[in-house]
Amino acid sequence: MIKTIHALTLNGANNKDYRILNYPFMSENYSLYKQATALVGIGVWEYNVVSEELFWDDMTRMIYETDEGYHPSLIDTMGFFSQIPSVYGVENELEKIVATAPHLDCQVEIKTQKGNYKWISSNAKTEWVNGQCTKLIGTVQDITDVRASIEKLRLSGNNFYNAFNHSPIGMALVSTAGRWIKVNDCFCQMLGYTMEELGDLTFQDITYADDLDKDVLHLKQMLNKELKTYSTEKRYLKKDGEIIWVLITASLVSDKDDTPLYFVTQVMEITDKIRKTEMLIKKGNGISNIINSRKIGAWEWHIEADVFVCDERCAIMLGYSEKELLNTMTKWLSNVHPEDLTGLTKRLEYCFLNKTDYNCEHRMRHQNGNWIWIESHGEVIEWSAEGKPLIMLGTEADITAKKQIELDQKNVMDLLSVQNERLTNFAYIVSHNLRSHAGNFQMMLDLYADEQVEEEKDVIINLLRKNASNLSETLSNLNEVVDIQLSSQKQLKTLNLCEQVNKALINLKGMIDKEGARFSIHIDQTLQIEYRPAYLESILLNLFSNALKYRHPFRTPEISVEATLDEDGGMLKISDNGMGIDLNLHGGKIFGMYKTFHPHKDARGIGLFLTKSQVEAMGGKIEVESVYGTGTTFKIYLIKRK
Amino acid sequence: MTPLKTVWIIDDDPISRFGLKKLSEMTNFCLSIFCFENGQEALNYLRYIIDAAELLPNVILLDLNMPILDGWQFLDAIKTFTLSENIKICLVSSSIDRLDHLKAKQYTAVSDFLVKPFGKSDLQRVFQEADSLND
Numbered sequence: 001m002i003k004t005i006h007a008l009t010l011n012g013a014n015n016k017d018y019r020i021l022n023y024p025f026m027s028e029n030y031s032l033y034k035q036a037t038a039l040v041g042i043g044v045w046e047y048n049v050v051s052e053e054l055f056w057d058d059m060t061r062m063i064y065e066t067d068e069g070y071h072p073s074l075i076d077t078m079g080f081f082s083q084i085p086s087v088y089g090v091e092n093e094l095e096k097i098v099a100t101a102p103h104l105d106c107q108v109e110i111k112t113q114k115g116n117y118k119w120i121s122s123n124a125k126t127e128w129v130n131g132q133c134t135k136l137i138g139t140v141q142d143i144t145d146v147r148a149s150i151e152k153l154r155l156s157g158n159n160f161y162n163a164f165n166h167s168p169i170g171m172a173l174v175s176t177a178g179r180w181i182k183v184n185d186c187f188c189q190m191l192g193y194t195m196e197e198l199g200d201l202t203f204q205d206i207t208y209a210d211d212l213d214k215d216v217l218h219l220k221q222m223l224n225k226e227l228k229t230y231s232t233e234k235r236y237l238k239k240d241g242e243i244i245w246v247l248i249t250a251s252l253v254s255d256k257d258d259t260p261l262y263f264v265t266q267v268m269e270i271t272d273k274i275r276k277t278e279m280l281i282k283k284g285n286g287i288s289n290i291i292n293s294r295k296i297g298a299w300e301w302h303i304e305a306d307v308f309v310c311d312e313r314c315a316i317m318l319g320y321s322e323k324e325l326l327n328t329m330t331k332w333l334s335n336v337h338p339e340d341l342t343g344l345t346k347r348l349e350y351c352f353l354n355k356t357d358y359n360c361e362h363r364m365r366h367q368n369g370n371w372i373w374i375e376s377h378g379e380v381i382e383w384s385a386e387g388k389p390l391i392m393l394g395t396e397a398d399i400t401a402k403k404q405i406e407l408d409q410k411n412v413m414d415l416l417s418v419q420n421e422r423l424t425n426f427a428y429i430v431s432h433n434l435r436s437h438a439g440n441f442q443m444m445l446d447l448y449a450d451e452q453v454e455e456e457k458d459v460i461i462n463l464l465r466k467n468a469s470n471l472s473e474t475l476s477n478l479n480e481v482v483d484i485q486l487s488s489q490k491q492l493k494t495l496n497l498c499e500q501v502n503k504a505l506i507n508l509k510g511m512i513d514k515e516g517a518r519f520s521i522h523i524d525q526t527l528q529i530e531y532r533p534a535y536l537e538s539i540l541l542n543l544f545s546n547a548l549k550y551r552h553p554f555r556t557p558e559i560s561v562e563a564t565l566d567e568d569g570g571m572l573k574i575s576d577n578g579m580g581i582d583l584n585l586h587g588g589k590i591f592g593m594y595k596t597f598h599p600h601k602d603a604r605g606i607g608l609f610l611t612k613s614q615v616e617a618m619g620g621k622i623e624v625e626s627v628y629g630t631g632t633t634f635k636i637y638l639i640k641r642k
Numbered sequence: 643m644t645p646l647k648t649v650w651i652i653d654d655d656p657i658s659r660f661g662l663k664k665l666s667e668m669t670n671f672c673l674s675i676f677c678f679e680n681g682q683e684a685l686n687y688l689r690y691i692i693d694a695a696e697l698l699p700n701v702i703l704l705d706l707n708m709p710i711l712d713g714w715q716f717l718d719a720i721k722t723f724t725l726s727e728n729i730k731i732c733l734v735s736s737s738i739d740r741l742d743h744l745k746a747k748q749y750t751a752v753s754d755f756l757v758k759p760f761g762k763s764d765l766q767r768v769f770q771e772a773d774s775l776n777d
Contacts, residue, residue, distance in 0.1 A: 431737075431738065435758070436655065436736035439736045439759035440655070450762075463657045466656075466657060
């Protein structure tokens with residue numbers, strides 16, 4: 001170092017006076033300059049190459065933190081440099097300056113006299129006289145703060161690269177053209193490529209084709225400064241061809257002139273999440289499809305305010321185009337079938353009282369006027385502190401079809417049980433009646449064999465004859481019954497009921513006249529029914545003749561015949577003022593075969609059995625009301641089978 | 643063995659009635675035989691003589707299927723009477739319906755069930771059992 005300083009001084013004379021500091025530059029301008037430099041914290045120094053004298057001003061001394069009167073030699077100043085390479089740096093610079101360069105600019109770290117480290121920026125300028133470097137004039141500035149900021153930046157830069165390389169999420173720097181500038185390990189692992197392999201690819205190469213347009217559009221928007229950053233879910237193709245879902249966040253890095261440099265992209269794999277979401281959506285769709293196909297509507301009821309919110313399915317179910325038409329429970333309930341309203345209200349009350357679920361099947365009026373069957377389920381989801389129900393959620397399902405099937409099944413079951421009952425009855429009748437005749441034959445024949453008296457034998461023969469004729473009558477009755485059981489809906493005819501009634505009365509004219517009976521007919525003359533003519537005739541004759549046969553002994557028989565027609569079919573009512581039947585005693589067997597209830601010589605116990613069979617064979621039913629000693633009313637429901 | 647004093651036949655069928663009467667006579671057990679065409683007739687007569695012990699029957703042959711008041715209804719009706727246990731009621735029917743036979747067991751008053759047709763010997767057995775009650 002000393003050698004170097006000597007070299008610097010090769011061309012200059014050794015002028016000791018230089019140290020006296022009466023330098024004309026200083027004397028003339030010093031005070032002004034001193035004020036200015038103090039203002040900006042810049043120290044000034046001057047080195048006379050010839051005299052090897054160094055001048056420091058106060059500010060310089062302040063920066064170097066020296067005593068007020070400190071005057072260092074050039075070599076002394078070298079002692080301040082904290083690092084040897086820096087000293088060499090200065091020497092080199094000085095050599096350069098003295099030799100050729102007109103200017104010096106360097107930044108070095110110094111250790112002040114007080115022992116503090118500082119960064120300084122030093123500028124120097126040479127003065128030349130006759131081709132000789134005579135003087136160096138320079139400034140010194142404390143730049144410790146600036147250096148600290150720069151160092152901080154450098155360190156944080158390292159942090160960024162550490163974060164980049166070791167991040168658990170994929171990161172990549174992508175050129176504006178889509179080429180990979182730098183990618184991290186995680187990104188490579190995610191895609192199954194090495195960094196080198198990715199270097200040959202663009203992001204377009206590994207993006208799933210369907211997602212590319214959207215991606216490119218986003219990048220363009222960023223390049224056009226329309227977007228600062230963007231985030232999207234997209235698919236990448238792995239090296240092995242597998243598709244993965246990623247969430248990428250990209251932002252554009254530009255230089256200070258706002259020229260785009262590259263994209264910083266963060267990539268997180270979300271394949272699992274997407275699969276779960278897809279599954280949920282699938283499930284959701286499934287549930288929604290189920291709800292749609294089952295015709296289930298949902299509703300919410302804010303009980304205190306009576307605000308009823310139902311979905312469109314509820315409204316559609318009832319034929320309403322706008323669900324607002326059903327915005328209170330009161331409105332909703334006004335559509336419930338009157339017969340079902342009490343049951344529904346009771347169930348609601350029970351649910352509120354016992355905090356249970358609410359379930360109810362009831363009918364509701366569709367806007368087209370039809371009744372539909374609804375299955376309601378509900379649950380109170382919010383109770384007040386006092387235990388009052390506040391909000392109830394529920395569903396409504398249209399179960400009309402199900403109900404219709406249930407109804408059909410019940411009808412079929414009813415019909416079957418009626419038929420079964422008739423068959424059992426018939427089997428019993430056949431067995432009983434035929435057996436009793438057979439038994440009579442055997443008993444009479446046994447008696448005949450034992451009988452010695454001829455007259456008695458004749459009696460037995462007569463009884464055998466009678467038994468034979470009874471048997472054939474029974475057989476013909478049974479035949480008639482079988483005929484009714486087997487008859488189908490064939491031979492149906494449209495009959496005028498009033499005409500048929502009058503026809504029956506004409507047939508019974510002799511009997512009516514004999515009993516002096518009075519018939520009053522209240523039937524609309526235009527009333528038509530679909531019926532089997534023979535049955536209607538038989539039914540009317542049977543009931544009319546019964547009314548005459550079982551007349552009250554002290555009263556003129558008065559018989560009223562009425563017919564009404566309603567939606568369930570027609571009803572024929574025949575009332576008399578005859579003896580009446582004790583239904584408590586005989587009610588169970590009034591329509592039974594061979595059941596008679598009056599000591600009347602013509603009572604055969606077959607008429608009402610046949611009548612009932614005929615009415616039922618036509619799909620209707622017969623009912624009886626009677627007060628013993630007052631009279632009897634038969635009601636025949638002429639239901640047409642569907 | 644003393645012959646039974648009285649046998650009642652309650653049956654709506656005249657042929658059956660004739661046969662039962664004839665068979666009863668042939669057993670030589672009865673002093674007198676009363677015939678009724680249905681339960682109601684028999685019930686009416688029973689009400690009339692209920693306090694005259696000597697007129698009460700020893701055996702009642704009761705048909706089941708009858709008009710007006712059938713065998714079951716007759717049995718129900720006499721439940722309200724305090725009748726001597728010496729009166730033996732024998733159901734006489736052509737019914738082989740299991741339900742009828744089960745139902746018969748519900749009535750403590752019923753001691754026998756004869757299914758038509760039956761012979762003299764069956765009736766004889768019933769009468770003999772009734773007779774032993776009187777001893």
